[in-house]
Amino acid sequence: MSKIPYRTYLEEGEMPKSWYNVKVDMKEQHDPFLHPGTKQPLGAKDLEAIFCSELCAQEVNMTDRFIEIPPEIAEYYLTYRPSPLIRAYNLEKELDTPARIYFKFEGNNTSGSHKLNSAAAQVYYAKKQGLTGLTTETGAGQWGTALSMACAYFGIDLTVFMVKVSSQQKPYRKAVMETYGAKVIASPSTTTEVGRSILEKDPDTGGSLGCAISEAIELSMSSDSIRYVLGSVLDHVVLHQSVIGLEAKAAMEKIGEYPDIIIGCAGGGSNLGGLMAPFMGDKLTGKANPYFIAVEPASCPSLTRGKYAYDFGDVGRTTPLIKMYTLGSGFMPSANHAGGLRYHGMSPIMSKLYHDGYLDEARAVEQTAVFEAATLFAKHETILPAPESAHAIKIAIDEGLKCKESGEKKTILVGLSGTGYFDMQAYMSYTDKTMSDGIPSDEDLAPGLAEMEE
Numbered sequence: 001m002s003k004i005p006y007r008t009y010l011e012e013g014e015m016p017k018s019w020y021n022v023k024v025d026m027k028e029q030h031d032p033f034l035h036p037g038t039k040q041p042l043g044a045k046d047l048e049a050i051f052c053s054e055l056c057a058q059e060v061n062m063t064d065r066f067i068e069i070p071p072e073i074a075e076y077y078l079t080y081r082p083s084p085l086i087r088a089y090n091l092e093k094e095l096d097t098p099a100r101i102y103f104k105f106e107g108n109n110t111s112g113s114h115k116l117n118s119a120a121a122q123v124y125y126a127k128k129q130g131l132t133g134l135t136t137e138t139g140a141g142q143w144g145t146a147l148s149m150a151c152a153y154f155g156i157d158l159t160v161f162m163v164k165v166s167s168q169q170k171p172y173r174k175a176v177m178e179t180y181g182a183k184v185i186a187s188p189s190t191t192t193e194v195g196r197s198i199l200e201k202d203p204d205t206g207g208s209l210g211c212a213i214s215e216a217i218e219l220s221m222s223s224d225s226i227r228y229v230l231g232s233v234l235d236h237v238v239l240h241q242s243v244i245g246l247e248a249k250a251a252m253e254k255i256g257e258y259p260d261i262i263i264g265c266a267g268g269g270s271n272l273g274g275l276m277a278p279f280m281g282d283k284l285t286g287k288a289n290p291y292f293i294a295v296e297p298a299s300c301p302s303l304t305r306g307k308y309a310y311d312f313g314d315v316g317r318t319t320p321l322i323k324m325y326t327l328g329s330g331f332m333p334s335a336n337h338a339g340g341l342r343y344h345g346m347s348p349i350m351s352k353l354y355h356d357g358y359l360d361e362a363r364a365v366e367q368t369a370v371f372e373a374a375t376l377f378a379k380h381e382t383i384l385p386a387p388e389s390a391h392a393i394k395i396a397i398d399e400g401l402k403c404k405e406s407g408e409k410k411t412i413l414v415g416l417s418g419t420g421y422f423d424m425q426a427y428m429s430y431t432d433k434t435m436s437d438g439i440p441s442d443e444d445l446a447p448g449l450a451e452m453e454e
């Protein structure tokens with residue numbers, strides 16, 4: 001066989017025509033959402049006041065293994081997909097490892113991450129339902145950017161509540177969203193009741209993700225033609241992100257490869273959930289047995305140190321109760337630059353797979369080690385990775401070095417979820433050595449964990 005290329009792409013005709021719904025092949029389903037007051041299970045109908053109908057249906061779908069990607073979404077995907085499968089020849093050489101390391105790179109679109117895969121789907125269904133507007137929150141800005149691109153394309157209004165400190169620290173993110181026509185409001189704002197009451201108590205607050213979520217939900221409830229959208233955690237987001245895994249699997253088949261190890265970073269769990277989905281399907285149905293590793297920051301270790309319990313999805317405690325690995329909805333991670341990994345909980349699908357032993361392992365890594373890996377990767381593979389993605393790179397390097405020790409020629413597939421162009425402040429603090437790791441002590445975690453029942 002001729003040499004495997006640096007980059008393997010799919011032809012247009014080889015692109016996935018459906019998303020893969022891993023829940024159909026799971027031996028047991030995760031527990032349902034519960035109403036926070038009555039503690040009764042919630043169905044699709046109960047969620048329709050907040051989310052658009054088709055997404056509610058997808059959220060609870062446990063019967064359709066494949067769900068067709070509507071042609072309009074497939075066509076939008078063609079503007080930036082397929083994403084490349086990259087053989088990391090240079091990194092392998094640097095590590096002197098017999099392992100073959102592949103990265104699936106999702107940063108080649110203007111939003112800079114995989115989040116556009118679900119944004120496109122969510123906006124399309126909202127438009128089809130005849131809604132006139134969407135609203136969401138954004139912290140670091142990746143989700144708001146992806147959504148503003150999709151809203152511009154499909155023609156629907158978008159209001160983004162951006163955590164005030166982030167909108168001040170990341171003016172370029174805000175500018176990109178505004179370029180695509182989104183209305184960006186620094187949160188807390190005077191446009192909502194919850195925002196006004198927070199400002200009354202603390203006029204100088206920099207805001208929080210929890211507050212921005214509460215403002216976005218309040219706006220969505222104010223009109224029947226506006227809905228709230230979420231960029232991670234939920235089952236329908238993992239479903240849309242399966243396009244990453246399906247493409248990766250098809251590309252690997254083209255070059256005669258199949259991964260022994262699959263590694264990804266996990267914030268809310270959507271990029272790893274999507275990358276691993278079809279391979280997890282193989283594992284669940286006994287066709288293959290790849291080893292899955294989720295990587296999280298030591299500063300926000302929901303899988304490695306959290307509790308598998310019912311908890312709220314937001315700090316404001318407005319969402320339904322979700323059964324997941326969580327550090328408690330009040331958990332505030334110390335300043336950590338990987339903004340996309342600062343979430344107290346984890347996708348219910350990923351949580352269930354981890355709890356039942358199908359997602360084999362979770363590892364927490366420290367930030368300085370992550371940036372060391374990011375810098376090494378950038379120098380050898382030419383791509384400047386997002387800090388979130390660099391968590392996965394760090395573990396890929398560790399596994400590559402293990403293969404060097406053992407001489408095993410393993411095939412390693414890694415999720416490279418985004419580009420780091422918008423995170424140069426974080427790279428600067430690594431370079432000038434002001435970066436710290438901020439790992440919570442057991443005493444720090446105890447109060448949040450104690451609040452939840454098993």
Ligand SMILES: *Cc1c(COP(=O)(O)O)cnc(C)c1O
Nearest residue numbers: 232267268269270271340388418
């Ligand atoms: C948002 C984000 C993440 C974390 O979210 P998941 O839902 O866990 O995928 C990871 N990487 C990048 C680049 C992101 O923007």
